[in-house]
Amino acid sequence: MNARIAVLDFDERLDTTIRNLVDQGRIPETVKVLNFYKWFACKALEVISPGVAGGIDSNIEHLQVKVGRRIDHINGANVSVVRYITIKGYVYLEEFQNHLTGGVMVVISMPGKRPLKFNSLDAAHAYWLKCLSVECLPSFIVADSIGAADAVCSVEGDDIYRVLMMHSNHLLKPYRVGGAIAPKYHGVIRGLPHCDRLVLLTRGQLHDMQQQFPSGRYSVIGNLVTLESQDEPVLREANLAVIVSRLHGVKRIKSMVSAFAKVVAINPDARLEIWGSGDQEEEIKALILKLGMQDSIQVMGFATSVSRIFRRASVSLGMSATEGFGISFAESLGYGTPLVSMRTNYGPQEIVADGEDGFIVDAEDEFVEKICLLLGDSALVSSMGSKGALSARRFTSQSIVKLWLDLFDGLAGGSTGREAHARPEGEVLQNRVSSKVGWIYLPEAASEQSAECYRSAKKAWVLEVSAEREFMGEIARVQPGAYEVDEMVFDEVKGRYRFRLMKEGVSFRGAIASRAIKFMLS
Known part of the structure; x- marks a missing residue:
């Protein structure tokens, strides 16, 4: 199978970012990475000066090609033109942006050919994705970015399959089935009739989607969790609890700080480390001071190695208002650290086997009770941790990749019944x-x-x-x-x-x- 990553956005530092991800082992050296803007720059250069864009023998194919970008404003017209220019000075792509309507017209120019015109970036992206897809059929286009759903669902062609994804909860408050859909997922919902499959992270989200948008084109595939080498001995600190999370309101970090103050009242030696960054960092620090917990609760900053964090802790904590999956929860189990989490709509209860490798609770008093239980019982931590490490194998690359390959085989095996885009209502x-x-x-x-x-x-x-x-x-x-x-x-x-x-x-x-x-x- 020929796997490629197609990047739609313009980013001058994309080649550096991809190289860092390769060095970190997060992207295999063999996976090609293509970019919409660099790809057309290469095509233009190959016509102007054959060989200029060639010779790049790495996974960041095309990304090292230099592209100029210039923005011109048309006076009095509320229109600006973003022009992309090759190193030879040829303008190969233009985006005409209407600031009144928000519309974008795209013109792609190749030397010696009639320009291609598109009424939106989505249409231009769909054209490019089809160009890539027909090079290797059957082709499976996975919209890893939810913003790419409209473009992916517009790609037409035999043996080209469209796969959409949901990476998080799709509902607004109160996060219940039948409620309003989060605006960022409107494109995914629009694409449901026109995709070949929508991949969800949990069975809970599958249930809710089936209730609100019945379809036979759903699959459940959890997030892949990469665990670092565990050759070093595990040295758990008996009274240490950790939170690894974005410091965002939906994660309810401040509620966990307040709950942990009650843990400290029962066990004065209990300590909590909060790892992560986000817009609530200063509010969290202020709450710790207000509660007088600065000796027991610390905000540690961004986590560069979750392995060392989880392997020191006796328990990790979660209390999100809503979750899509919860990668840090699966990582916690993978490193043998039991999780105590409040129940939420998706995520924790499908990762943790309650009472086996952690606890799922429904109230703050029970949350405090289970934390105290684990901090005071190293044998229980060890037993639950062993079970959690085995359970987390569900999310390792071997398991998750097999689910994806099975999905592709199933799609290629027959029709999925996707619909053509419906005509609008109105006058014929x-x-x-x-x-x-x-x-x-x-x-x-x-x-x-x-x-x-x-x-x-x-x-x-x-x-x-x-x-x-x-x-x-x-x-x-x-x-x-x-x-x-x-x-x-x-x-x-x-x-x-x-x-x-x-x-x-x-x-x-x-x-x-x-x-x-x-x-x-x-």
Whole structure:
């Protein structure tokens, strides 16, 4: 299997970041990393100066190619143009950003070829992902970034499979099934009918998604947990508890500080180390001082080696308001450290076997009780820790990779029943004037509102194409389906708005007879 990481965003330090991840062992040396902006820069350079972009023999293929970036503002138009330039000075990609509407038009230019135009970054990204996918079929595109869901679900082609992911809780407060969806997941929800599979982290989230959005295209695959070498002897500190977490309100660190003050009241030798960083760091420190716990509770800063932290501790703690999975919980078990966690909608209760390798509790008093129990019983810590280390093997690379490979094999084995993008609600239109160069002429705008609908249209759904109507001896060589709208303009002579159909950056410029196409705009 040929695995590649496709990065959509522009980042001048991406090559350094990837190299650091390789050095840390988090990305294998053999995995190719491609970037949207660097990839097209290489294509342009290969035409201008063959060999200039070649010779990169590493996993950061293309990333070392230098790219210039310039932003120009169009005075009075609320539009800026971001231009990407090769080391030879060739502008190969432009992003026209409308600051009033938030829209982006993308133009990709290759020397000697007609430019490709896209009405959004998602459309341009989908085109690029298809270019990569057709190089190796069957191809499985995994939207590891939830922001890439719309682009991934727009990639069309035989033997190309679209896989979306959810990395965290998808619900807003009160985090219950049927509640409002977090805005960052709107693209994933939109993509449900059009993806081949949505991968969730826990069975709990699967249950809630099935309740709210019934589908047969869900799979559960937990996060992969990488454990460091454990050759060194384990030296646990009998009274040490740890928290490894972002210092964010949803993690309820301040509530755990207050609860641990009660632990100290029972066991004066108990100590708590809080490892992590985040926007609540100063508030947490202030609460520790207010409670007079500065000798028992310490904020340690960002954790560079969780292995050393967990292998010193007798217990780790969690009290999140909501979780998607909880990697630090699985890491805790993997290093033989029992976890005490409040029950939440997803995560802890599927990682911890209550009473076996840790405790899942429902109230603060029980939370305090279980912490005191473990801090006072090294034999119990050792017994639970051994069971936890065995249980955590569910999340090691061997187990998780097998689940992913099984998923890919299953997708390639048959149809998943994904749907084409549904046409919008609204009026069915028909082209009113023949054109020899692909123009589709709209009905006359009956009002300013109709005219604005025409001007703002970005997509067209072709519903029917007549094989009976000809112009200049030709029928319209257009297939039903979804297209982008290209060059919507007002034709002063004919008194109508007109546009061209565009797919994968190329506009249709053939003959179209009057009333040959039925379509809708969005």
